[in-house]
Amino acid sequence: MRQKGYLGVRYMFVRRAVTAMLICAAMMTLLTSCSEPVEKKELLAPVVSVGEIGVCERGDIAKLMVKDAHVEGDFEVLSFDADGYIFEIFSDVGDEVGKGDAIAALTSADFEEIMTLEQEIEEIKKENEKRRKYLEAQVKLKEKNGEDAEEERLTCEKEEALMDLKLSQKEARYKKLKEEDIGYNYITAPGDGHVVAVSSSDQGAYITAGTPVAAVATDETGMFISGAYIPEKEAVGYDSFYAIINGKEYPLTYVPVAKDVLASLSAASLSPKSRFTFVTPPGDEVSIGDYAALIVVAAKKENVLTVPVNSVYTDKDGRFVYVILEGDKKERREVVTGLSDGARIEVIEGVREGESVYVEN
Known part of the structure; x- marks a missing residue:
């Protein structure tokens, strides 16, 4: 115990x-x-991946648009001199052609009627033959039965006469149309070159004389840049144009498309193209068909304050940047921005030249 x-x-x-x-x-x-107070930290930037430091600096900035284009020669718009139906368009945009090569073929306005008459004549002949055999059988049946077949004979002769008349009228019309030479009508290339435009009209589509069907560039002495259509009203609002051909830069001059040309192209279902003239210095090798990068300088500003475009953030309160202060601290600043070229952006208010900003990778 x-x-x-x-x-x-x-x-x-x-x-x-x-x-x-x-x-x-x-x-x-x-x-x-209690004796060691905890340091309070304030996040002045979003939690993002490691970034870089950008500088607020002055420079030129431009908003650019790049469009595909080609070097073209002076071209000739081709059309038929008669109304008719498109039989076939033999060439496409970009095709090389020689002088005299057929670009498209047209059948006359009577072509469809002739084709219809040929079918109708064949059908009438078949129907006439069937009707004659039937009437002859009726006459023979009457005679076999010992009945008077005179009435049937008269009916047979009358119907045969009507059938022959109808057939002869069709054949006469057909012969007249054929005698008027309704063979194919061709348009050909006026010289060596290549096709720069063709109508989108389908085979068999009816067109009138003078309607543009194709355009062929042939004259290398008057080269220009041809690209996607830019309306004149839009073009005058841009700062400038230039082209890069074979690695070299060429200033361009915009050439408006006349209203009557636009109307005729539209009537022919042809898409208009914008044209730009340029000058090639001696020794430069530029040829028809060369690819050209058409640069549209939509807007341009010189000696403005800019920052990297990835340094500008946006939230519900607007746009802002993080300015790098001493001790690697970041201060949020609301900014007013302007023109951007995709790499840098103009800052109108909010930062000063020489300040550093946080750039997100």
Whole structure:
């Protein structure tokens, strides 16, 4: 019994000692935390991947648009001198042609009627033959039965006469049309060159004389740049144009398309093209058919303050940048922006020249 009591007292003593040690440890931790205040950090930038530092600096900036174009020669618009139906357009845009090569063929306005007459004449002949056989069978049947077949004979002769008259009228019209030479009418290339435009009219489409069907460029002495159509009203609002041909830059002059030309092209289902003249210095090798990158300078500003475009952020309050301060701190600044070329953007208000801004990768 003495041994049991001794163990119980010893257990209580150990438990109290452990409890006291835990309380002391907790108090020490509390006192330590109170004596060392926690530094409060303020995130001045969004949590993003590691970025770079950009500089607010002055320079020229331009908004550019790049369009596909080609070097073309002075071209001639081709059309038929008669009304008719398009039989086939043999060439496509970009095809090289030689002088006299057929570009398209036309059948006369009577072509469809002739084709119809040919079918009708064949059908009338077949129907006439069937009707004659039927009437002859009726006459023979009457005679076989010993009946008077005179009435059937008269009916047969009358119907045959009507059928022959109808057939002769069709054949006479057909012969007249054929005698008027309704063969194919061709338009051909006026010289060596290549096709720069063709009508989108389908085979069999009816067109009138003078309707543009194709255009062929032949004269290398009057080369120009041809590209996607830019209306004159739109073109006058741009700053300038230039082309890059074989790695070299050439200033361009916009040439408006006359209204009557636009109207005729539209009537022929032809898409208009914009034309630009340029000057090739001696020694430059530029040929018809060469690819040209047409650069449209939509707007341009000189000596303006710019920052990298990726340094400008946007939220519900507007646009802003993070300016890098001493100690690598970042300060949010609202900015007013202007023209951008895709790499840099004009800043009208909000930053000063020489300041550094955070650029997100």
